[in-house]
Amino acid sequence: MLQNVLSTASQVLSSVPELARYQFNCEANNQPSQLVVSIGAIADIKAVLALASSHANSKNAFAVHPISTGRNWGYSSAKANSATAVILDLAKLNNIQCEDAKLGIFTVQPGVTQQDLRCYLNQHQLKFMVPVTGAGPGCSILGNALERGYGITPYTDHFAAVNSIRGYLADGTLFRSAVAELDQSQHDLLDKTYKYGVGPYLDGLWTQSNLAIVTEISLRLKAEPEAFSAFYLQFATEYQFEQAQQIVFDILQKLEGVVGSVNIMDQRRVAAMLATNPNGAAAHQVMTEQQVASIAKTYDIPAWTIAGTLYGQKAVVKAAKHEVKRFAGKQCSKMVFSDSWLINTARTVLQWLPKTMLSAQRKMLNSLDAGINIMSGHPNQVALPLAYWRNPRLAVTKDQTLHPAADGCGLLWYAPLITMNSADMRRFIGHIRAVCPKYGIEPMITFTSLKHDTVDSTIPIVFNLADAAAVAQAKACLEELVSEGLKQGWVPYRLNLAQQASLLDPTLPFWQISAKIKQALDPHNIISPGRYQP
Ligand SMILES: Cc1cc2nc3c(=O)[nH]c(=O)nc-3n(C[C@H](O)[C@H](O)[C@H](O)COP(=O)(O)OP(=O)(O)OC[C@H]3O[C@@H](n4cnc5c(N)ncnc54)[C@H](O)[C@@H]3O)c2cc1C
The missing domain is CATH 3.30.465.10 (Uridine Diphospho-n-acetylenolpyruvylglucosamine Reductase; domain 3)
Structure with a gap:
């Protein structure tokens, strides 16, 4: 039926091997996708929708779920809310x-x-x-x-x-x-x-x-700036979080337009970016304080790290750097700018030394360079290894193309919004550190500032997808993080498929208005049934 309305540019995929890559997901979603249409021409989207409309209310009724590249890892991967929806894969439309x-x-x-x-x-x-x-x-x-x-x-x-x-x-x-x-x-x-x-x-x-x-x-698109400087501020002790938070607030409020997003990361989060899991990737086990301290010593990771970037005309970036130094003053234990002589000298020295020497420093510098690259608008995989922290199937190497879902990584995001208020953020830190370890989940904290008034914290719940007990623990962990977090006013900005079904209350006015709009535009519920639709 579907094949008949499609041009030769599009294909119906229904065999097990053809569907395999649409089944992989990081969220431990076992609902199999049954049918995919790989769309190769825009007109075919209209043809599929016309077919779905003409069969609405019949025994051949079907719904569709569009995906672009289907890499919504940690939220839905390539999956639809409804297992029976036909996936419309739009990846071939790439003009x-x-x-x-x-x-x-x-x-x-x-x-x-x-x-x-x-x-x-x-x-x-x-x-x-x-x-x-x-x-x-x-x-x-x-x-x-x-x-x-x-x-x-x-x-x-x-x-x-x-x-x-x-x-x-x-x-x-x-x-x-x-x-x-x-x-x-x-x-x-x-x-x-x-x-x-x-x-x-x-x-x-x-x-x-x-x-x-x-x-x-x-x-x-943002024009490439004349000058660019990434900055890293280190805070040696845990109790300096409030100082770090105040500095981020000042930078964001006072340097708006010159500064990009600014992240505050805790020690465990940076450790997971640089080191391999000391417990082994199969273990459903949180790092001990000693293990964290040992990694921190090797890679020089402080209690809190601020990472951000300044963009603009040379003179503006120079002045903004001066301001960052002024805000941070003597409060941070270390301050590094990507265009500083220190980094450039380190690069030169490491280039001349044998590859086996200073391997931790080399790894740090590579990671720093990859971070700088991405901040300048050049995509790379520097952040992806985090998803492999508890994946015993694959040890990440430098030149691999990573695909966390296909590689069998277990990942769920907890991504709540929090007001930029240090007391609130400190309570949030306590929340993560109390809940995650209860379920064997590594508590890794990042605050990404969206503006000077709001931050989003992206907490990765990383687990071994092949271990059923670990999967159950990860899901229970997310459940508690969300339910207890909501009581504190920390609301996720984005939800995974299970949360879209369980968390949203259809009787509340917002979702009733939303349902009326859906009814008016798509009365047969053809497009992505269940997506943000309680
Ligand atoms: C280590 C790691 C780091 C990450 N970092 C980030 C990050 O920094 N920022 C971030 O935002 N995310 C991040 N993610 C989450 C996620 O992987 C990305 O957001 C990714 O871009 C989403 O997948 P996609 O682009 O393939 O979109 P898709 O999966 O194709 O689309 C997402 C959803 O949008 C809808 N949709 C897609 N296309 C259409 C269409 N044409 N018409 C109507 N609806 C459509 C569908 O419901 C679909 O399920 C990260 C994930 C990992 C594992």
Whole structure:
């Protein structure tokens, strides 16, 4: 039935080997995906939707679930909320259009990955930054923006940088904004440069929702700055968190526009980025204080690390560096800037020494360089090994292409929003350190500042996916983190599939309004049933 309405560019995948890569997931989701359509032409999306509409209420009724690259690791991977939904894999739609090279406006289809965009910009010698994330080169720009994900470069909030969204409603209507509809010129550019359009702002409806299949987004890319300096501030003792937090607040509030996102990480989180798991990856066991201290000594990891980046004209970055030094003053035990003589000298020295010497320092410097690279808009895998902390199946090596779901990593994210208030954040630290170890989960803390007033803490719940008891513990851990956290006012900004089903109350006004919109736009519940739809 499906194959008959598709062009030759698209294929129905239904055999076990064809479906295998859609079954892998990090969230221990055992519901098998049954049918996938790999879409190779935009017109085929409309054809599938028309078929679904014409069979609604019949015994052949079916729903669809679009994915862009399906690497939503830790939230859903490539899975749909409903196991019977046909997955529409849009990864083959990977066109990039430079709308205006001077303004930095680009249109990308769902399959365009961070790496695709990087290659395109390099190839066309366009000096812009890719909105990278820790999820690495193979992830979709569009998929991440629709999840309202955020990243590391100056345009941290990826949906905020999206000016225009186009796609199909369930009834096949092709939507675009009122500005695009009013524009009588032949350019179709204005809409792609202005986010809010005219009249009700509808584009937000297409994110974290199940109301449309998006075929393209137009986004603003940040021009490569003249100067760039990543900074790392170390705080030796645990009780200095409050000082570190105040410094981050000052940097974000006073250097807005010059500074990208700023992270505060605890010792265990940095240790997991640099060292291998001392308990072995199969063990469902938290590191002892002694183990952490030993790793910290080898890699010079303090109690708290601040990592951030300054971007701009040379003189501006120079002045901003001066301000960072002034804010941090004598409070931090170490302060390093990526363009400092110290780092450059270390690079030169290590280049000349045999590879076997100073291996911990070499690893730190490589990791630092990879971090600097990603902050400058060049996607890489530097953040991905974290997902392998408890994966006994695969020891990560430098040149491997990583895919946490296919490689069998167990990962669930706890990603609550917290107000930028040190007392609240300190209570949150206590929450993580009390709950995670109870379930054998390593408590690793990162605060990513979205603005000077809000932080998002991304807590990775990493577990051995092959160990059923560990899976149960990980799920119970997340459950307690969320339920106890909500009582404190820490609400996740993004949910995994199980949480979308269990946490949201359909009787509350917000979800009732949302249901009315769904009923109006997709009365047969064809697109992604259950996605943020209690
Ligand atoms: C170690 C690690 C680090 C990570 N770091 C980050 C990070 O820094 N920031 C971050 O945001 N995330 C991060 N992630 C989480 C996640 O992997 C990324 O957000 C990733 O970009 C999402 O997957 P994707 O781009 O393939 O989107 P997809 O999986 O393709 O899409 C996500 C969801 O959006 C919807 N969707 C996708 N395409 C469409 C469409 N065309 N129309 C309608 N709906 C659609 C679907 O419901 C889909 O399930 C990280 C994960 C790991 C393991």
